[in-house]
Amino acid sequence: MTKVLVVDDASFMRMRMSKLLTENNFEVHEAENGLDAFNKYKEGQYDLVIMDITMPVMDGIEAVQKIVEYDPEAKIIMCSALGQQQMVIEALQAGAKDFIVKPFQPDRIMESIKRVLG
Amino acid sequence: MALDFDATQEEIQIFLAEAKEQIETLEEGIMSLEQEQGDIDAELLQSIFRAAHTLKGSSAALGHVDMAKLTHEMENILDHLRKNTIDITPELIGLLLGGIDALRIYANEIYQGKESGYDSSELVESFKDFVAASLETAKAPAKETPAETEKETPLELVFPDDLKAKAFQLAAPDKKVFEIGVQLETENTLPSVRAYQLIMLLEDLGKLVFTQPGLEELEQFQDGKLKALLVTTSDAKTVKAGIAKIPDCKQIVVREAKEVPKAEKKTSNVSAEVTEAEEDEQDEQPKDAKKQGQILIAPTIRVDVSVLDDLMNLVGELVIDRTRLTATLQKLQEGNDLEAVIESLAQTGGHIGRVTENLQDLIMKARLLPMRTLFRKFPRVTRDLATKAKKKIRFEMSGEDTEIDRSVIEQISDPIIHLLRNAIDHGIEMPEERERLGKDPTGTISLIAEQEESYIVIRIKDDGKGIDPEKIVATAQRKGLITRERAQNLTPKEAVELIFLPGFSTAEQVTQVSGRGVGMDIVRKNIENLSGNIQIITEVGKGTEFRIELPLTLAIMRTLLFESSNTLFSIALSAVAETNRVSHSEIKYVNKQKAMMLRGRILPLIHIEEIFDLPAPEMRGEHFYVIVVRRQRTQVGIIVEKLLGEEEVVVKTLSKLLGDVRGLSGATILGHGEIAFILDVPVLLEYGTDGRVE
Incomplete structure (x- = not known):
């Protein structure tokens, strides 16, 4: 089963995303900030990371940098709000593969995931 | 109208819990922004911004459009503050606080599952206007924003001839020059990021001679139209297929460019054109029928996992x-x-x-719970009240970490707000008046919480004009609350306490902020219902302090245990003024009512049995005991057979066993399994008087 790490500081958002992914037969794990995500990523062989940008402790961009440094093959999709284009570009430069925009549309998320997992 | 969200109750509950925290973070942060003035803490701004941002995301995900719109504007303003492109002004703080009030209304709407009828669109407009106005005036003339009208014009693939020529120079025999046009979706996505992805992709495919927008122009990229000239060995189909992998491409045109003839002008023919307008995938999902009705949410608490x-x-x-x-x-x-x-x-x-x-x-x-959960809203309340009263007030709090039972916290909020309001309305003088008196024109109000043994003491202190006993007596007399004779016999302390009489607070004192016209009598009653008490310490010209004593918890109570008619009773120690050993001869009768003299005052006496309409027992023995129960100026002596001492008891309600019994507030089980009844102090006091012969 494809293992996904959902990273967001709002548990409401994590819950929503996890629900969608679980329904689509993914094995979902959660992290509540960038640092948490990085630590979990190192432990857990994830096929995919869905990463929020604005988070306390460590933001999503720094987390992407760390994860990609650790695993250049990491597949990361950024979760962005409208208006965060600059940050998303930064994240893509750091090695994120794609982005999705809040509020989430299930079809688009699945489409993005399919694309990134190739 | 009912509010329906495509979310489970559990999800909504989590949403609300988080929203509450985020709103509080916002409010506290904005309050400190106001206080810090010019010296802005970047960390603080970042955390407020994050709160607004997260709330925006969550409310949009939940589907509360108005809440998402509002938080979007708030986030935008905070972003400007963060980037220092607009300044903090009182107007801005006012706007943001207004936003917070609106967010609370929306959160409550979601909690109730019903539309409140509140509409924040005006507020949203004021946020927009404010940003527009500040950007115009405060900073350099605002950049011309690109007109958005050209958004939906068709793709036009026209490239300057010199660029084309350059491309053909680069094109070796096996390479072709493609003119590429992509119309990107602009709604609900980030077209500039898609453009970035496209540019990266095209660069992988070959030599990218030209793009519009260029990498540097992405920030201003809004119309979703990307044009590019690509020199590559791939064929048109491959290029197009590569582009199509990037989402949000509504229309893709890839065609081989015709070399521009050096001199003559020829009508250019399109040789290989592949266009395809992709289906718009933006269609909203059909909103399926959702569960009707209200969302009922039980009160929940957060407990440290280690406690569990x-x-x-x-x-x-x-x-x-x-x-x-x-x-x-x-x-x-x-x-x-x-x-x-x-x-x-x-x-x-x-x-x-x-x-x-x-x-x-x-x-x-x-x-x-720490007092903080209660105290955090007071800076805002004080600020609003002070602004309304046109007074300058410094508000200080301490002891927010003091912990108290959560049920007490819930019930003490209104009394504190009332006392704060009094301090602002009646305590602190107008700034000019204070200056005239040689005081700091800014008044100080302090809210202090601390623990003293098993009590929590909350003090509300101001450095205002104090309470003048003479004026209080005059008002009480004018309102017919006391007789002239009594008025003359009052000590200053007793006179000040007249403000606790029902009917003393006047209509003019009922201002809008706390919303309900509670008088000081209600304040005192609320506090006493919590087994607490309230005292006033005041000095004319210097200020007033209200001191509230509350038990740490309502579940466990320190009581005095006694026995009468072979039954065990206990009474809250907080209400017991003293106990006396009394002989029969000391009992007097006043108007057929038993009484005794206690330090020159008449103390009405009652057998504990009489409270429950039972016959008073024959008092054998020479002596018996009188427990003096006193609150404020009312006192009564309870005649009992035997005192058994102090005991900490766990209070159990009677309602399930006996129903409500007048005079009893509950019962408790003692160490050896006996049951003791806990007396209801307010009922006892109904038998009391203020100890003066009228």
Whole structure:
């Protein structure tokens, strides 16, 4: 089963995303900030990371940098709000593969995931 | 109208819990922004911004469009503050606080599952206007924003001839030049990021001679139209297929460019054109019928996980005890070694005792909340009240970490707000007046919480004009609350306490902020219902302090235990002024009512039995005891047979066993299993008087 790490500081958002992914037969794990995500990523062989940008402790961009440094093959999709284009570009430069925009549309998320997992 | 969201109750509950925290973070942050003035803490701004941002995301995900719109504007303003492109002004703070009020309304809407009818669109407009206005005036002339009207014009693939020529220069025999046009979706996505992805992709495919927008122009990229000239060995189909992998491409045109003839002008023919307008995938999902009705959410609390772990451990210990008891029982049945059985029982009993004591402590602690949860809203309340009263006020708080039972916290909020309001409306003078008196024009109000033994003391202090006993007496007399004779006999302290009389607070004192016209009598009643008390310390010209004493918890009470007619009673120690050993001869009758003289005052007496309409017992013995119950100026002596001493008791309600019994507020089970009834102090006081002969 494809293992996904959902990273967001709002548990409401994590819950929503996890629900969608679980329904689509993914094995979902959660992290509540960038640092948490990085630590979990190192432990857990994830096929995919869905990463929020604005988070306390460590933001999503720094987390992407760390994860990609650790695993250049990491597949990361950024979760962005409208208006965060600059940050998303930064994240893509750091090695994120794609982005999705809040509020989430299930079809688009699945489409993005399919694309990134190739 | 009912509000329906495509979310489970659990999700909504989590949403609300988080929203509450984020709104509080926002409010506290904005309040400190106001106080810090010019000196802005970047960390603080970042955390407020994050709160607005997260709330925006969550409310949009939940589907509360208005809430998402509002938080979007708030986030935008905070972003400007963060980037220092607009300044903090009182107007801005006011706007943001207005936003917070609106967010609370929306959160409540979601909680209730019903539309409130509130519409924040005006507020949203003011946010927009504010940003527009500040960007125009404060900073350099605003950049011309690209007109958005050209958004939906068709793709036009026209490239300057010199660029094309350059491309053909680069094109070796095996390479082709493609003119590429992509119309990107602009709604609900980030077209500039898609453009970035496209540019990266095209660069991988070959030599990218030209793009519009260029990498540097992405920030201003809005119309979603990307044009590019690509020199590559791939064919048109491959290029197009590559582009199509990037989402949000509504229309893709890839065609081989015709070399521009050096001199003559020829009508250019399109040789290989592949266009395809992709289906718009933006279609909203059909909103399926959702569950109707209101969302009912039980009050929840957050408990430290370690507390739960400790509880589990203790329960584990109890399980061990149960096993030991079973084993002991078996031993007993087998009839061997009675001494070992006794020893085992004693050990197990002792162990159970320690474990249950720990359990009790732990549960108590879990019920305690820091005052912070209550105090955090007061800076805002004070600010609003001060602004309305046109007074300058410095508000100080301390002891926010003091912990108190959560049920007490819920009930003490209104009284504190009322006292704060009084301090602002009636305590602190107008700035000019203060200056004239040689005081700091800014008044100070302090809210202090601290623990003293098993009590929490909350003090609300101001450095205003104090309460003038003479004026209070005059007002009370004018309102017919006291007689002239009585007025003359009052000590200054008693006079000040007249403000607690029902009817003393006037209509003019009922301002809008706390919303309900509570008088000081209600304040005192609320506090006494919590087994607490309130005192006033005031000095004319210097200021006033209200001192509220509250029990740490309502579940456990310190009581005085006594016995009468072979029944055990207990009464809250907080209400007991003193106890006296009295002989029969000291009882007097005033208007057929038993009474005694206590330090020159008449103390009405009543047998505890009479409260429950039982006949007063014959008092055998020379002496009996009188418990003096006093609150404020009302006192009554309760005649009892035997005093048994102080006892900390766990209060149990009667309602399930006996129903409400007048005069009893509950019962408790004592160490040896006996039941003691807990007396209801307010009922006792109905038998009392203020100890003066009218």
